[in-house]
Amino acid sequence: MLLIAATADDAIRGISDGATVLIGGFGNAGQPMDLIDALLRSGTTGLTVVNNNAGQADAGLAVLIRERRVRKIICSFPRQSDSWHFDAAYRAGEIELELVPQGTLAERIRAAGAGIGGFFTPTGYGTMLAEGKETRVIDGRGYVFETPIHADAALIKALKADRSGNLIYRKTARNFGPVMAAAARHTIVQVSEVVQSGELDPEHVVTPGIYVDVLVAAEPGRAAAAQGRGGLERVDTP
Amino acid sequence: MNGKLDRGGIARLIAGDIPPGSYVNLGIGQPTLIADHLTPEQNITLHTENGMLGMGPAATGDQIDGDLINAGKLPVTELPGASYFHHADSFAIMRGGHLDVCVLGAFQVSGTGDLANWHTGAEDAIPAVGGAMDLATGAKEVWVMMSLFDRDGTAKLVPRCSYPLTGIGCVTRVYTNEAVFLLDAGSVRVRATYGVPFTGLASRIDVPLLPPAARPRAGDKPAGRPG
Numbered sequence: 001m002l003l004i005a006a007t008a009d010d011a012i013r014g015i016s017d018g019a020t021v022l023i024g025g026f027g028n029a030g031q032p033m034d035l036i037d038a039l040l041r042s043g044t045t046g047l048t049v050v051n052n053n054a055g056q057a058d059a060g061l062a063v064l065i066r067e068r069r070v071r072k073i074i075c076s077f078p079r080q081s082d083s084w085h086f087d088a089a090y091r092a093g094e095i096e097l098e099l100v101p102q103g104t105l106a107e108r109i110r111a112a113g114a115g116i117g118g119f120f121t122p123t124g125y126g127t128m129l130a131e132g133k134e135t136r137v138i139d140g141r142g143y144v145f146e147t148p149i150h151a152d153a154a155l156i157k158a159l160k161a162d163r164s165g166n167l168i169y170r171k172t173a174r175n176f177g178p179v180m181a182a183a184a185r186h187t188i189v190q191v192s193e194v195v196q197s198g199e200l201d202p203e204h205v206v207t208p209g210i211y212v213d214v215l216v217a218a219e220p221g222r223a224a225a226a227q228g229r230g231g232l233e234r235v236d237t238p
Numbered sequence: 239m240n241g242k243l244d245r246g247g248i249a250r251l252i253a254g255d256i257p258p259g260s261y262v263n264l265g266i267g268q269p270t271l272i273a274d275h276l277t278p279e280q281n282i283t284l285h286t287e288n289g290m291l292g293m294g295p296a297a298t299g300d301q302i303d304g305d306l307i308n309a310g311k312l313p314v315t316e317l318p319g320a321s322y323f324h325h326a327d328s329f330a331i332m333r334g335g336h337l338d339v340c341v342l343g344a345f346q347v348s349g350t351g352d353l354a355n356w357h358t359g360a361e362d363a364i365p366a367v368g369g370a371m372d373l374a375t376g377a378k379e380v381w382v383m384m385s386l387f388d389r390d391g392t393a394k395l396v397p398r399c400s401y402p403l404t405g406i407g408c409v410t411r412v413y414t415n416e417a418v419f420l421l422d423a424g425s426v427r428v429r430a431t432y433g434v435p436f437t438g439l440a441s442r443i444d445v446p447l448l449p450p451a452a453r454p455r456a457g458d459k460p461a462g463r464p465g
Contacts, residue, residue, distance in 0.1 A: 026288040026325070027311035029304060052325075056311075077368040080311075090364055099365055102287065103329025103372035110326040122375045123333060126406040128357070129367065142406075171322055172288045173305040178324040206324075 002165045003214045004194060004233040008038035011188050011216040013232075015039060015153050018071075020048040022109065022149075022180040024156035027056055030173035032157040032190040034218045036060045039155070045069045050109065050149055052102060052176065054078035054086035065089050074149065076102035101129060104146050106179060112148035113182025113211070120145055154184030158207065161189060163235050164197045165209025174206065181211040188214040242433035243415045248383055250275045252341060252413050260338035261285055263373055266310040269341040269383045283319075285337060287369040289328045292320030309369065332369070332376035340377035342370060344384045344412075346399040349445040351409040351421045353382065354401035367404075374405030386414035386443075393443045395419065395426070419447075427451065 005011035012035055015021060021039075025031030040063055049070045054077075055062025064070050066085040073095060078086050089095040100108065101123050111119055120143035124130045134145035156177040158167040167189060169177055181187045194217050214232070243251065245268060253275030256262060263285045264270045273295065276282050284293040287309045294315035297303065302313040323331075331337060346354040353374050357365040374380055387393055395412060412419040417439055418429040427448040431439055440447045 027307060029288070029307050029311075077366040079364040079366040087364060091362075097364075099367060101367050101371040102325075102369040103333055103376075106325035106329050121333065123371045125375070126403060127371065128402045129371070169322075171303065171305040171316070172286070172290050172307055174322055174324055175289050176325045179326045 002163070002209065002212060002235045004163070004235055005214055005216040006231055006233070008034040008190065008216050008218070009041060010231055011035060011190075011214045012038045012042060012153075012155070014186065015042070015044050017044055018046040018048075019044070019152040020050070020150070022151045022154040022156075022176070022184050023049055023051045023061060024154070024175065024177045024180050025060075026052050026172065026175040028060070029171075030157050030169070030175045030177060031060050032155045032188075033060045034216070035155040035157075035188060035190050036064060040064055040067060040069065046071045048072040048074065050074045050105075050151065050180075052076055052105065053080065054083055054097075056080065057082045058085075062086070065095065068094060070095055072096040072098065074098040074100060074105070076100055076105050099129065105149075106176065108146055108149040109176065109183045110179040111146075112150045113179060116148060118145055118147045149183065151180075151184040152186065154180040154187045155190070156180050156187065157190045159191065160193050160195060160200065161191045161212070161215045162195050162197045162200045162209075165189075165212035165215065165235075166197075166200050166202075166205040167191070167207035167209075167212065168200060168204060169206055178207045181207045186213050187211055188216070190216055190218050193217055240432055245271060245415075247432075248413050248415060251418070252381065252383060253277075253280075256280065256282055256339055258282075261291070261336065263287070263332070263337050263340040263377065265340065265342045265370070265373060266308075266368070268343050270308070270310065272341060272383070285328075285331060286314070287325075287328055287332070287373075289323050289325060290316070290320060291323075291331075292317045294320075329369070329372050329376075332372045335376055335378060337373075337377040339379045339381060340373045341381045341383050341413075342373060342404075344382045344394065344409075345401045346394050346396050347382050347384075347409050347412050347421075348396055348399050349421070349426050350424050351380075351407040352399050353380065353404045353409050354399040355382075355404050357402045359402050370404050374408045379410050380405070380408045381411045381413060382409050383413050386416045393445075395443055395445055397444055 125142035249271035297313035
């Protein structure tokens, strides 16, 4: 059942301490800042976060890490010029890092959503990142066995949703959104706008509504309108 | 004999060697300079790992859009015919062998084509791999763009990489400021040198080198045309 939340704080309710949370975005493109800020305000801690990066500068995921809400991060590219909050936490031994090649990260998330128990990938074969993993030579080529990344919740950002939960994205902000939406048990989506069902061309829908549990419109006007109804609105008739 | 190449010179050389009609990924950092030297006549389509084909030049002024960035997280533009797709599809494009050429930077390349470019292995280093292993493993041709020697004068073309590997036996060409190397089944042929004679080069590198071929050989041809 799809819920439309009045605010980001309403939207992220139900994420408990110690949860594994997929967070969309590549750098700041597609990063659901409103939902992350709400998660920060909620005080939830001990999280395992899955994201391509480990936060940039002083916003979004970087702040969650600064506040030591993240016990472990699973990512491909933590270190960059403005990842100072991650760097500090890592050097202090206050965050665990599981480093995964980017394509393997995306495919492990995709596998979770698609009900795949694992897969053999050539990426990383013979490298440090394959140490301790099962390998197999198939048709003369080496492969590494990788397992799916399931999650309690996904926080993602899309451009628009309709009241059936269908999503469209914008440019390279799409990145991990579609695979994360499918992989989590509970998918929460920040959008600019929620439109009536029928307003999105079904041929253009990127993420079908079956994967979406909660929507929140971040656009100020829409959020204010939703606030009048308060809390969470259950969508029975799209 | 011409002088040593600067970064722009290496980038121009690589750009000219990319076969027309290719799908190409230029990674992050130095190799992205190559894009500035591609001509419209070459009809090259650039792939960026964060979910786009048909990437255009860097965005400036009003063109800057936070939703349209490259793998280095810098604002870029889209060209007519561009497409967007999610991350699992973007890496299926790499891993599935659909890219004709990728060009990566490197700490070290071995004579057998092993690549080390993601981690120095130093105890206090924070490792970050990104899409490097997927590109090294998946692209039909993996070209490296790097300086031939590091600041201490140590060659980066080595018998065996001492840094942690990115991929095994994946590099097919190495473009440097002093020479271009063609790697083929364990043999390393110098295609051309810049600012140094072949003999002077061979004495400073601990990998057996074949001299430039008198006439074009199979290994000298541009990378295979896209299939």
